[in-house]
Amino acid sequence: MTDFTKQSPGLKRRHAAEIRFQWYGRSAIFIALGFLFLMVGSITMNGIGAFTQTKLALEIPLTSEHISVDDLEGANYDALVKLALRNTFPDVTKRRDKRKLYGLVSPYASFQLKDQVLADPTLVGKTTKIWFTASDYVDMYIKGNIDISRDEKTRKLNNAQIGWIDAIQKQGNLEKVFNSAFFLGGDSREPELAGILSAFMGSALSLSVCFLLSFPIGIFAAIYLEEFAPKNRWSGFIEININNLAAVPSIVFGLLGLAIFLNFFGLPRSSPLVGGMVLSLMTLPTIIIASRASLRAVPPSIREAALGIGASPVQAAFHHVVPLALPGMLTGAIIGMARALGDTAPLLMIGMVAFIVDIPTGILDKATALPVQIFLWADSPERAFQEKTSAAILVLLVFLVLMNLVAIILRRKFEQRF
Amino acid sequence: MNVVSHEDKSATEPQSKEEPIITARNVDVFYADKQALNGITLDIPANKVTSLIGPSGCGKTTFLRCINRMNDLIDICKVTGEIKIGGQDIYDEKVDVVSLRAQIGMVFQKPNPFPKSIFENVAYGPRIHRLVKTKGELNDVVERSLSKAGLLEEVKDRLDEPGTGLSGGQQQRLCIARAIAVEPKVILMDEPCSALDPIATAKIEELIDELRENYTIVIVTHSMQQAARVSQQTAFFHMGNLVEAGVTEQIFTTPQDPRTESYITGRIG
Ligand SMILES: Nc1ncnc2c1ncn2[C@@H]1O[C@H](COP(=O)(O)OP(=O)(O)OP(=O)(O)O)[C@@H](O)[C@H]1O
Ligand SMILES: [Mg+2]
Numbered sequence: 224m225t226d227f228t229k230q231s232p233g234l235k236r237r238h239a240a241e242i243r244f245q246w247y248g249r250s251a252i253f254i255a256l257g258f259l260f261l262m263v264g265s266i267t268m269n270g271i272g273a274f275t276q277t278k279l280a281l282e283i284p285l286t287s288e289h290i291s292v293d294d295l296e297g298a299n300y301d302a303l304v305k306l307a308l309r310n311t312f313p314d315v316t317k318r319r320d321k322r323k324l325y326g327l328v329s330p331y332a333s334f335q336l337k338d339q340v341l342a343d344p345t346l347v348g349k350t351t352k353i354w355f356t357a358s359d360y361v362d363m364y365i366k367g368n369i370d371i372s373r374d375e376k377t378r379k380l381n382n383a384q385i386g387w388i389d390a391i392q393k394q395g396n397l398e399k400v401f402n403s404a405f406f407l408g409g410d411s412r413e414p415e416l417a418g419i420l421s422a423f424m425g426s427a428l429s430l431s432v433c434f435l436l437s438f439p440i441g442i443f444a445a446i447y448l449e450e451f452a453p454k455n456r457w458s459g460f461i462e463i464n465i466n467n468l469a470a471v472p473s474i475v476f477g478l479l480g481l482a483i484f485l486n487f488f489g490l491p492r493s494s495p496l497v498g499g500m501v502l503s504l505m506t507l508p509t510i511i512i513a514s515r516a517s518l519r520a521v522p523p524s525i526r527e528a529a530l531g532i533g534a535s536p537v538q539a540a541f542h543h544v545v546p547l548a549l550p551g552m553l554t555g556a557i558i559g560m561a562r563a564l565g566d567t568a569p570l571l572m573i574g575m576v577a578f579i580v581d582i583p584t585g586i587l588d589k590a591t592a593l594p595v596q597i598f599l600w601a602d603s604p605e606r607a608f609q610e611k612t613s614a615a616i617l618v619l620l621v622f623l624v625l626m627n628l629v630a631i632i633l634r635r636k637f638e639q640r641f
Numbered sequence: 642m643n644v645v646s647h648e649d650k651s652a653t654e655p656q657s658k659e660e661p662i663i664t665a666r667n668v669d670v671f672y673a674d675k676q677a678l679n680g681i682t683l684d685i686p687a688n689k690v691t692s693l694i695g696p697s698g699c700g701k702t703t704f705l706r707c708i709n710r711m712n713d714l715i716d717i718c719k720v721t722g723e724i725k726i727g728g729q730d731i732y733d734e735k736v737d738v739v740s741l742r743a744q745i746g747m748v749f750q751k752p753n754p755f756p757k758s759i760f761e762n763v764a765y766g767p768r769i770h771r772l773v774k775t776k777g778e779l780n781d782v783v784e785r786s787l788s789k790a791g792l793l794e795e796v797k798d799r800l801d802e803p804g805t806g807l808s809g810g811q812q813q814r815l816c817i818a819r820a821i822a823v824e825p826k827v828i829l830m831d832e833p834c835s836a837l838d839p840i841a842t843a844k845i846e847e848l849i850d851e852l853r854e855n856y857t858i859v860i861v862t863h864s865m866q867q868a869a870r871v872s873q874q875t876a877f878f879h880m881g882n883l884v885e886a887g888v889t890e891q892i893f894t895t896p897q898d899p900r901t902e903s904y905i906t907g908r909i910g
Contacts, residue, residue, distance in 0.1 A: 453716070454716050522753075524749065524751060524753035525753065525755065525756075526714075527711065527714070527747075527749060527753065528749070528753040528754070528755060528816070528819075529755070529765075530711070530714065530742060531709065531711065531742060531746070531747040531749070531820075532742065532743065532746065532747075532765070532766040532819060532820060532822075532823055533739055533740065533741075533742040533743025533744075533766065533769070533770060533823060534739070534765075534769055535739045538769055542765070542769075543755060547756065
């Protein structure tokens with residue numbers, strides 16, 4: 224009998240090579256995951272603050288001497304807010320100090336007050352405590368982002384202001400609350416009011432246009448090329464061109480969109496429609512290539528089986544081959560869409576880089592997109608916008624994860640049919 | 642190629658006395674520049690089993706696939722010559738391949754059920770050809786086809802399970818059921834038993850024998866015994882030529898050509 228436990232030196236070497244290879248693989252995965260955690264972790268650390276917001280309450284004297292029930296529109300709300308601030312700190316008298324004091328609340332506080340009064344006119348006639356969004360510096364101070372050990376002149380809040388903030392906080396009139404404005408608002412010059420919704424809607428609308436255009440066109444092109452087109456010099460030429468298009472930098476598609484969609488066809492600038500069209504130019508090659516690969520992966524025996532019992536080529540393709548290839552096609556589409564979601568350059572070219580306060584509701588409205596918004600905020604000097612930048616990146620990442628989740632669910636659903 | 646079948650008397654002349662359903666005349670097939678079949682002339686009689694035998698690579702599959710124009714799917718494949726089925730030239734421009742293939746069923750060498758339920762596998766053909774009007778009729782057709790293919794007993798409780806989950810032999814019988822569900826005139830079978838054990842093989846051979854009543858069957862096989870057992874007529878291919886064709890017993894007992902003799906006695910192959 225031979226001894227099966229004995230290992231020749233050659234066999235030992237082979238086993239060692241195998242173990243070595245496994246460790247290479249494990250360390251590669253470890254390093255990749257490490258970088259991922261590092262990235263997501265640091266973005267989360269930077270951005271998590273943007274999901275809360277500092278509010279402060281003021282006693283607003285909505286008495287008849289300042290506001291009349293008959294003319295709610297015409298009242299001077301700005302003066303009311305300022306008056307309330309002065310009332311809170313009566314010993315502030317110098318003009319410069321007063322201006323500093325007014326700077327504690329957001330410049331939009333008067334609008335917030337007006338909205339509240341218009342929504343509830345019964346407030347008029349008495350002095351009421353009303354919550355206002357604090358200015359971004361107050362917010363930064365509360366979140367610990369302002370270094371008070373630094374020289375007073377080099378920081379945005381002077382000692383007097385910090386004293387006022389501390390006093391308000393002591394009275395219980397200062398609170399950190401969930402920042403709903405970030406999710407429900409459009410962009411703003413004031414960081415404390417800037418929100419992601421306009422950019423989010425812009426992205427969602429552009430991506431919808433992109434998907435509706437590129438998915439059907441892409442899969443039909445792929446099905447035709449793979450299942451029906453004669454294999455000759457022309458189809459080879461087309462294939463090479465599609466592969467090359469997939470590698471073209473996205474900004475080139477942006478220029479193309481600018482020249483064709485905007486200048487030639489005169490479609491509305493900065494609109495999700497044009498954005499989606501440009502993005503679909505970019506995603507089409509990806510979808511076509513992925514769809515063709517998944518069609519090619521369907522065994523030819525399935526086609527032969529269908530054709531062999533007299534199915535027409537179209538029936539063979541759509542009854543048997545395409546359903547089998549659909550999960551792969553969806554994956555390709557989602558990969559393309561994910562790339563489109565994160566791409567900024569082509570959108571810059573067609574004017575989706577505008578400062579958009581209003582939330583777009585249709586594909587012809589002016590809009591911007593998430594990555595462009597990130598780019599714009601990252602460019603702003605205010606410390607508070609840095610926080611917003613990271614938060615916007617988080618929103619973008621969540622959007623991506625959700626898209627992939629949808630892809631996985633759809634894939635499961637279609638695969639189950641077989 | 643040192644063998645030219647045109648000179649073979651037995652190959653050029655129609656072999657059987659009764660009216661043939663399929664007649665092939667001087668069929669040449671080329672894969673790009675490579676000639677795979679040289680001037681095949683063969684008659685296939687109706688309601689009989691004709692087996693095609695010969696060493697690997699001699700062109701049996703190629704010839705079989707000419708009969709339902711499956712070779713059209715291969716871009717580099719070119720077929721010349723004439724094949725008539727029931728007197729009609731199937732390579733005529735006016736012929737609709739889809740309609741042709743609906744009437745010439747095919748069972749492939751490797752079982753290839755659709756990745757759908759057993760029921761759907763069989764129902765697909767009748768459905769696309771609108772052979773049935775109601776759900777009840779469809780059920781009947783499926784049941785009848787499965788029963789003719791000898792599979793009904795084994796699968797009748799699980800018709801909605803995937804056809805790909807069956808054993809190899811069951812899958813092959815499912816493919817036969819699928820082929821006969823569209824009521825073809827001719828059934829082409831390419832080594833239908835090559836992946837099967839002797840019991841499954843016996844079942845399929847039995848089935849072929851029964852099907853002969855209603856269908857014309859052409860079967861490619863590597864097994865001499867199988868050819869002898871199931872077929873009434875045999876054609877021997879060698880290196881792209883049809884060497885000899887005739888009544889099965891005759892081919893196996895008194896072959897005319899020395900190549901046939903050496904093949905059936907196991908000296909070439
Ligand atoms: N798709 C193809 N492309 C190119 N050549 C082919 C193709 N199919 C078959 N051939 C060639 O044609 C010849 C005949 O092949 P065919 O498949 O008809 O042989 P066969 O008799 O069925 O063999 P086997 O018994 O092994 O199945 C072979 O030389 C083969 O290489
Ligand atoms: Mg073969």
